[in-house]
Amino acid sequence: MNFHVLTLFPDMIEQGLHTSILGKAMEKGCITLETTNIREFAANKYNRVDDYPYGGGAGMVMEAEPVYRACKSVEQKIGRPVRTVYLTPQGRVLNQTIVEELAMEEELILLCGHYEGIDERVLEDVVTDYISIGDYVLTGGELGAMVLIDAVSRFVPGVLSNEESSQFESLQDNLLEYPHYTRPEEWRGKKVPPVLLSGDHRKIEAWRYEKSVERTKERRPDLLKNAVSVTCAFYAPEESLREMILQTTGEMTRYGNFLDVGRKKIRKQRNAFGSGDFLLFAVPACLPSDSPLASHEEFFCSFHGKDTPAALMICGGSDEADQASGQLQLLSERLKTALEGRGFRILDICLNPEESRKRRQFLLGLREKIYRGIS
Numbered sequence: 001m002n003f004h005v006l007t008l009f010p011d012m013i014e015q016g017l018h019t020s021i022l023g024k025a026m027e028k029g030c031i032t033l034e035t036t037n038i039r040e041f042a043a044n045k046y047n048r049v050d051d052y053p054y055g056g057g058a059g060m061v062m063e064a065e066p067v068y069r070a071c072k073s074v075e076q077k078i079g080r081p082v083r084t085v086y087l088t089p090q091g092r093v094l095n096q097t098i099v100e101e102l103a104m105e106e107e108l109i110l111l112c113g114h115y116e117g118i119d120e121r122v123l124e125d126v127v128t129d130y131i132s133i134g135d136y137v138l139t140g141g142e143l144g145a146m147v148l149i150d151a152v153s154r155f156v157p158g159v160l161s162n163e164e165s166s167q168f169e170s171l172q173d174n175l176l177e178y179p180h181y182t183r184p185e186e187w188r189g190k191k192v193p194p195v196l197l198s199g200d201h202r203k204i205e206a207w208r209y210e211k212s213v214e215r216t217k218e219r220r221p222d223l224l225k226n227a228v229s230v231t232c233a234f235y236a237p238e239e240s241l242r243e244m245i246l247q248t249t250g251e252m253t254r255y256g257n258f259l260d261v262g263r264k265k266i267r268k269q270r271n272a273f274g275s276g277d278f279l280l281f282a283v284p285a286c287l288p289s290d291s292p293l294a295s296h297e298e299f300f301c302s303f304h305g306k307d308t309p310a311a312l313m314i315c316g317g318s319d320e321a322d323q324a325s326g327q328l329q330l331l332s333e334r335l336k337t338a339l340e341g342r343g344f345r346i347l348d349i350c351l352n353p354e355e356s357r358k359r360r361q362f363l364l365g366l367r368e369k370i371y372r373g374i375s
């Protein structure tokens with residue numbers, strides 16, 4: 001991924017980012033960083049890029065033209081218009097979902113303001129996203145750009161030595177992470193919780209979940225009110241489909257429950273959910289001839305929601321043939337109606353989640369809705 005930072009203080013960015021994990025990632029070529037000094041695009045011999053605000057008031061404003069030219073010069077090098085983020089206290093406050101969504105871009109321009117900010121007219125022309133790093137005011141956008149680059153880079157493949165470590169962390173499930181311990185087993189009279197030494201992975205996972213909830217309740221109760229318990233109800237006649245569905249749920253939550261509706265036992269029991277749950281339904285577009293049930297709807301007969309938020313994935317359809325995608329559309333509408341009739345509120349539908357980019361966007365969209373509070 002390539003980051004292009006437009007700034008009046010390129011040294012600040014270069015010195016701040018060429019160390020530690022990001023420094024190594026740049027050496028490996030996983031990410032690149034290019035800074036452009038907006039001052040080089042000043043239209044006067046003093047290289048001045050700011051002026052007094054119309055209407056009076058304190059402070060200076062960065063002029064439109066140098067910012068415009070700096071931005072266009074970067075776009076020209078890349079060869080196409082690029083998503084351009086203006087770091088500003090007036091933007092959407094950065095969160096983990098926005099970070100992961102930005103990490104899907106190949107190129108990103110970050111525009112740093114200074115003084116009182118930048119002439120509104122150029123912002124209207126070049127900016128695609130307004131992002132704040134928190135509800136406080138900084139002297140310039142450089143620290144914001146560095147925070148954003150650091151957080152986004154963690155999701156670029158190869159940046160972290162163990163890719164897993166960017167998968168499950170604080171905030172993914174609207175939960176803070178459980179506490180961590182390392183050697184020694186006893187430090188100044190304090191022992192590591194015995195369950196972590198037990199080798200019993202189920203017990204360890206249950207303990208971690210409990211600690212996550214406890215910690216979130218204590219430190220960020222605001223997050224907990226939007227946390228949901230995720231269950232994936234699926235029918236996967238093929239192993240590859242099953243794997244894809246399990247992995248997809250894993251990208252959504254660390255603590256997912258799974259109900260395989262291909263199993264008679266699951267279809268026979270009553271599967272009831274409330275408004276604090278979230279259901280991810282996943283089925284193949286075409287049922288195989290040896291399917292235990294004749295229609296998609298029958299798989300969900302044992303499911304009962306109470307205004308329960310849910311999403312639907314219809315896998316393995318073909319987008320290519322018009323007719324096939326038309327059929328897929330019809331099937332998705334039919335299933336949506338059926339699930340709504342059973343008390344589920346369908347937030348989104350993903351046709352052909354096998355396409356990884358499409359699936360990622362679908363998941364991030366769902367997580368963003370959860371962050372904003374769906375229940």
Ligand SMILES: C[S@@+](CC[C@H](N)C(=O)[O-])C[C@H]1O[C@@H](n2cnc3c(N)ncnc32)[C@H](O)[C@@H]1O
Binds near residue numbers: 088115
């Ligand atoms: C002093 S601030 C200008 C604030 C502006 N007058 C306002 O009230 O919105 C100067 C620059 O710092 C950056 N900045 C300040 N606070 C920020 C924040 N919370 N997140 C991201 N960037 C910020 C922006 O680029 C901004 O143009």
